[in-house]
Amino acid sequence: MKRNQALLAWASVSLGLLVGQLSALEAQGTLQSVDPQSRVVKMFANGRDRTLKAADNVQILGEDGKPLEGGLGAKGLTNGAPVSVTVNPSDLMPVLMRLQLGARRGGDARMPAAAGKPSVGLKPLTEMTAEERYKGEDGGLYGAGKNEPPPALAAAASRAAAKIAPLDADGQPSPQGKIGLVSISMSNATMEYSLFKQLADRDPQKSPSVAVVDCAQGGQAMAEWVDPQARAWSEAERRLAQAGVSPKQVQVVWVKLANKSPRGELAEHVGKLKDDTRAGLRNAKARFPHLRVAYLGSRIYAGYAATQLNPEPYAYEGAFAVRGLIQEQGKAGSEQEPVLLWGPYFWADGVTPRKSDGLAWERGDLAGDGTHPSESGRRKVADQLLTFFKSDPVAAKWFVK
DSSP states (O other): OHHHHHHHHHTTSOTTOOOSOTTOEEEEEEEEEEETTTTEEEEEETTEEEEEEEEEEEEEEOTTSSBOTTGGGOTTOOTTOEEEEEEEOOSSSOEEEEEEESOOOSSOTTSOOOOOOSOOOOOOGGGOOSSOOBTTBOSSTTSTTOOSOOHHHHHHHHHHHHTOOOBOTTSOBOTTOBEEEEEESOHHHHHHHHHHHHHHHHOTTBOTTEEEEEOOOTTOOGGGGSSTTSHHHHHHHHHHHHHTOOGGGEEEEEEEOOOSSOOSSHHHHHHHHHHHHHHHHHHHHHHOTTOOEEEEEOOOOOTTOOSSSSOTTHHHHHHHHHHHHHHHTTTTSSOOSSEEEEOOOOOOOTTSOOTTTOOOOOGGGBOTTSSSBOHHHHHHHHHHHHHHHHHSTTTHHHHBO
């Protein structure tokens, strides 16, 4: 009975399960952590966190299918890395028999590539004018066809950025202190932000005071950050401690807005996403008292999605939640912190290049489920994040040396 229950539980891991063989199951997902001592591997697949126990003879392979030096301690086994796994169900904990970096590609009917559309015919928000409408909404990241913050918001952002400075663990100014820059959101965000961290930490232009910490987590979409006592927050604090960053040093967050399996029309699912994000930002300010600026973002293209985690048009429409939250600032007549601003806007209509920068999303930029980014997709987002923080007039004041 227990074996059957374990098998059924894993039957929902992926659309690409090994069918008809009860002794082994195959799935794709994203890596969260690997503990070589306890041999416990944690990953995210099909909307859920999974915990596996590595077999004594587990195979740890690179994208080329060759064994990775170091096994469970290999350098490539980082948070957010796409992986394919082979698992044996167990009464206690599924046993990991094989882990390979990268999403499985073609040639295996048991792991079908996601069907999908190379274009859905929608126009990026950045290309819509003040006169154009999508379900009653006009264009521009900040509305009225404009992609730059209005003067009042720009001034508020500059004032907030002027307060960002290296702080010690108690939140006091210190030349040897840190400026904590953290991420908050779900699996796509941690996959992308973890690579951004690698690039940023190697970039000679980044201020040595800026401490980039990836607090985004697989399965933890905005609804999972609503409860101030949620596991997402305790894990975020654990990661900060591991990075040697105090909550009082966190001054900037990047938040990628999305919820799992959204439903309803634009007003319904965007309204819920806004409510959940408001709650998450309140929690962030309570935990990070010196939080000054929150950069918000929406999803990448999801026309290839083979899951219901966040397909089109929900991925596209999430941008209106970002814009709505930004536009609501200051309506009560008082200036709030954190100041909400757009970070990079990642959506493009599949293979149709954006006019501003040529960004396009090929099928190869998405993993097998068509929802999570592949290595090339992660790189596209990470590169945009790095460029943004180095060139944005507000961000560059504290991010660049």
